[in-house]
Structure formats: structure tokens, C-alpha cells
Amino acid sequence: EDKVVQSPLSLVVHEGDTVTLNCSYEVTNFRSLLWYKQEKKAPTFLFMLTSSGIEKKSGRLSSILDKKELSSILNITATQTGDSAIYLCAGASGNTPLVFGKGTRLSVIA
Amino acid sequence: DTAVSQTPKYLVTQMGNDKSIKCEQNLGHDTMYWYKQDSKKFLKIMFSYNNKELIINETVPNRFSPKSPDKAHLNLHINSLELGDSAVYFCASSQTWDSRNTIYFGEGSWLTVV
Numbered sequence: 684e685d686k687v688v689q690s691p692l693s694l695v696v697h698e699g700d701t702v703t704l705n706c707s708y709e710v711t712n713f714r715s716l717l718w719y720k721q722e723k724k725a726p727t728f729l730f731m732l733t734s735s736g737i738e739k740k741s742g743r744l745s746s747i748l749d750k751k752e753l754s755s756i757l758n759i760t761a762t763q764t765g766d767s768a769i770y771l772c773a774g775a776s777g778n779t780p781l782v783f784g785k786g787t788r789l790s791v792i793a
Numbered sequence: 794d795t796a797v798s799q800t801p802k803y804l805v806t807q808m809g810n811d812k813s814i815k816c817e818q819n820l821g822h823d824t825m826y827w828y829k830q831d832s833k834k835f836l837k838i839m840f841s842y843n844n845k846e847l848i849i850n851e852t853v854p855n856r857f858s859p860k861s862p863d864k865a866h867l868n869l870h871i872n873s874l875e876l877g878d879s880a881v882y883f884c885a886s887s888q889t890w891d892s893r894n895t896i897y898f899g900e901g902s903w904l905t906v907v
Contacts, residue, residue, distance in 0.1 A: 717895075725797075725883060725898035726836070771836060780826065780838040780849055781896060 685710045687774045689784035696762055696791055704757040704787045706772030716748055716755045717781065719771040726771055729757070762791045796820050797899035799884045805905045806874055813870045814902045816884030822897075824848075824890050825867035827859060828883040830901070836883070842867050843890045874906045 690705045708716060715733040719726035730739045732748035732755060739746050743766075746757045759766055769788050773781040799816040806812055818825060826849075827839040840859045841849035847859070856872045871878060884899040 724900045728895050728897075731895065780841055780851075783836040785835050 685774065685776070685782045687772055687782050687784035689770075689772050689787050691787060692785065693788040694790070696789070698763055698791055698793050700762050700791075701758065701760045702762055702789065704759075704770050704772075704789070705754065706756070706784055707752075707754040708772075708774040708782075709753065710774035710776050710782055712776040713750075713753075713774060715775045717773045717775060718746055718755070718757050719773065721769040721771055721786070722767075729770075759789075762789075764791050764793055767791045797884055797886055797897050799882075799899040799902050801902060802900065803903045803905075805907060808874055808876060808906055810874050811870070811872045812874060812904070813868055814882055814884075814904070815866070815868045816899060817866050818884075818886040818897070819865065820886055820888075820897060821865075822886040822888050823864060824887045825861065825864070826885040826887075826896065827867065827869050828885060828898075830881040830883060832880070839882075840867075840869075841890075848890065871904075874904075876906050879904055879906045 687708045717731050718729040730746045735750035743760045748755045767790050769786040771786045772784045797818045824843045826841045828836050830836045839853050842861045844864050845861045858870045861867045881901045881903050883901050885896045887896045
């Protein structure tokens with residue numbers, strides 16, 4: 684059965700810290716990995732990664748995929764309280780629904 | 794304009810009742826989904842429709858019945874509600890069935906069964 688595992692499940696940091704969120708996947712016919720941020724409402728899309736070793740960047744967030752290790756990381760530098768959210772990782776195979784991990788709950792305190 | 798909209802946003806109801814959640818997307822997407830997010834925030838697919846055709850039906854009690862009158866709408870009807878049905882239900886859509894496409898989520902419908 685396909686699965687996606689995220690770690691840590693929760694994390695508390697201070698503003699200005701850098702955090703790294705981990706995601707490992709076992710997805711049959713894997714095609715891409717997606718990261719979502721979920722605050723109080725719906726998950727919002729962050730990144731889609733299909734190629735190994737190529738970093739995607741958006742502001743203070745960046746992510747990279749390692750197909751050899753079947754994993755991805757999401758980095759957030761200079762964290763702010765507005766980064767507090769649940770970060771969801773999902774694996775896509777192209778012909779089956781996304782398989783979501785359980786998320787990492789990030790709390791950034793001032 | 795809200796891309797994926799679902800109603801109601803909040804719903805509190807008694808056990809045994811029947812309720813529906815409606816979903817509409819104005820993105821012109823072919824594929825729509827219902828996801829359930831439990832109290833531990835685990836997001837799990839329930840159903841998926843592509844051009845009004847059911848293509849994914851995960852292990853969900855048959856008290857849950859999706860209906861897609863057209864490809865822009867996917868409604869979820871739940872019969873004989875149980876306490877364990879309390880969750881947030883997310884509607885979502887994507888351009889095509891290929892799950893490499895970005896999925897756009899609605900804002901969720903918070904169902905509480907008492």
C-alpha cells in the first residue's frame with residue numbers, strides 16, 4: 684500500500700529560526716511530490732517536485748526531492764509567526780489519487 | 794472569485810440525520826474529489842469523479858453517496874450520520890485525472906455530529 688510519512692509530527696521554533704521538514708514516500712509508479720500549507724482553512728499549494736536534486740524556491744521556502752532516497756525536504760528560513768501551519772506532503776503517481784502524509788504541525792513563537 | 798466553493802461551511806447535526814454538502818468549481822476542471830480530514834488532521838481521499846464519472850471510491854461506508862450532476866459540481870450526501878463522521882470534508886478539483894496536476898481545495902465543511 685502506498686504511503687507517505689512526514690517527520691517530525693510537530694515542531695515549535697522561535698521566530699528567525701530555520702526549520703527543515705521531512706517527507707518520505709513509497710508510491711507505486713511515483714511521478715511527483717507535492718507540498719501544501721494548511722492554516723485554518725484549506726491546504727494551499729506550495730511546490731510540486733518531479734526531478735531529483737533540483738531545488739524549488741519561493742521566498743523563504745525551498746524544497747528538494749531525492750528520488751534515490753525516496754524523500755523530500757521543505758526548508759523555511761527566518762521563520763515568522765505567519766509560517767505557523769500544518770505542512771502536508773503528498774505523493775502522486777499520475778493515475779491514482781494523491782497520497783497524503785499526516786502533516787507536520789509547525790508553531791513559530793515570537 | 795472562489796475557485797472551489799463548498800457549502801455549508803459549518804454543520805452541526807444529530808446522529809441519525811441525513812445531510813448534504815455541496816461543491817462547485819469554476820476552474821473548468823475535469824476532475825473533482827472529496828477528501829475527509831480527521832481530528833488528527835490526516836487527509837484521506839474518499840471519492841473522485843472525472844467528467845461526472847466515478848473513478849475512485851475508497852473504502853467509505855455506503856452511507857456516503859457522491860453525486861455529480863455536471864463536471865463543475867460534486868455533492869456529498871451522508872445518510873444516518875454517526876458520531877465518527879465528525880470531520881472536515883474538503884472538496885477539491887484538478888485539471889485532469891492525472892494527479893500530477895495541482896489540486897485546488899475548497900475551504901472545507903466542518904461537520905459535527907452530536
